Amino acid sequence: xxxxxxxxxxxxxxxxxxxxxxxxxxxxxxxxxxxxxxxxxxxxxxxxxxxxxxxxxxxxxxxxxxxxxxxxxxxxxxxxxxxxxxxxxxxxxxxxxxxxxxxxxxxxxxxxxxxxxxxxxxxxxxxxxxxxxxxxxxxxxxxxxxxxxxxxxxxxxxxxxxxxxxxxxxxxxxxxxxxxxxxxxxxxxxxxxxxxxxxxxx
Numbered sequence: 516x517x518x519x520x521x522x523x524x525x526x527x528x529x530x531x532x533x534x535x536x537x538x539x540x541x542x543x544x545x546x547x548x549x550x551x552x553x554x555x556x557x558x559x560x561x562x563x564x565x566x567x568x569x570x571x572x573x574x575x576x577x578x579x580x581x582x583x584x585x586x587x588x589x590x591x592x593x594x595x596x597x598x599x600x601x602x603x604x605x606x607x608x609x610x611x612x613x614x615x616x617x618x619x620x621x622x623x624x625x626x627x628x629x630x631x632x633x634x635x636x637x638x639x640x641x642x643x644x645x646x647x648x649x650x651x652x653x654x655x656x657x658x659x660x661x662x663x664x665x666x667x668x669x670x671x672x673x674x675x676x677x678x679x680x681x682x683x684x685x686x687x688x689x690x691x692x693x694x695x696x697x698x699x700x701x702x703x704x705x706x707x708x709x710x711x712x713x714x715x716x717x
Contacts, residue, residue, distance in 0.1 A: 548673035552590020554691050559586035566703055570685055573710045575677045579698060590676045592686045601709040606701055607657035612643035651689040652696040656705055
C-alpha cells in the first residue's frame with residue numbers, strides 16, 4: 516500500500532507532467548465530464564469501412580465507424596493552438612497502462628521533470644499507472660514507417676474533454692479509451708480532419 520507521502524509526491528508529479536504533456540486544462544471548470552461529450556451511438560454517414568477512426572478536432576469528437584450509417588461517438592480533448600494536426604495515420608501498436616517517455620528536448624527545457632522519471636526498459640520515463648499522463652490505454656499512431664509522435668490516449672481529468680488543451684495528442688476519458696481500445700485493432704486507419712489551426716501530416 517503506497518504511503519501518504521508517496522501518493523502526495525505522485526500527484527504532484529502528475530500536476531507537472533500532465534500540464535507539459537497537454538493533459539491538464541488551464542481553466543477552472545467542473546471536475547466532471549460534460550454530458551454533451553458522453554459516449555453514444557449516432558447517425559454518421561461515411562464511405563470509410565467499419566472500424567475506421569475519424570477525429571473531428573473542431574467539434575471535439577472521435578467517431579468509430581460502425582457501418583450502416585452509424586458510429587460510436589466519443590468526446591475528446593485535442594491540441595491547443597499551435598499543436599493541432601490533421602491527416603492520415605494507422606494504429607501501429609496498442610498498450611495498456613502505457614509508460615510515458617518525454618522527449619529529450621522536453622527534459623532539457625524542464626529539468627525538474629527528471630526527479631519524477633525512472634530508468635525504464637526503453638529509456639528515461641514514467642511507468643504506466645493511474646498517475647501517468649497517458650492514462651489507461653494508448654493507441655500509437657504512425658504514418659507509413661514513421662512514428663507521428665501523436666497518441667490516442669486516456670486521461671484521469673474528464674473535465675478537459677471537449678477542450679483544446681493538449682500538445683496534439685487526442686485524449687479520451689479512461690473509460691472511453693478502454694472501450695475504444697477493445698474495439699480497435701492494430702492497422703486501423705485513423706483520419707484526423709483539418710481545422711483552421713491544424714498542421715497537415717502528409
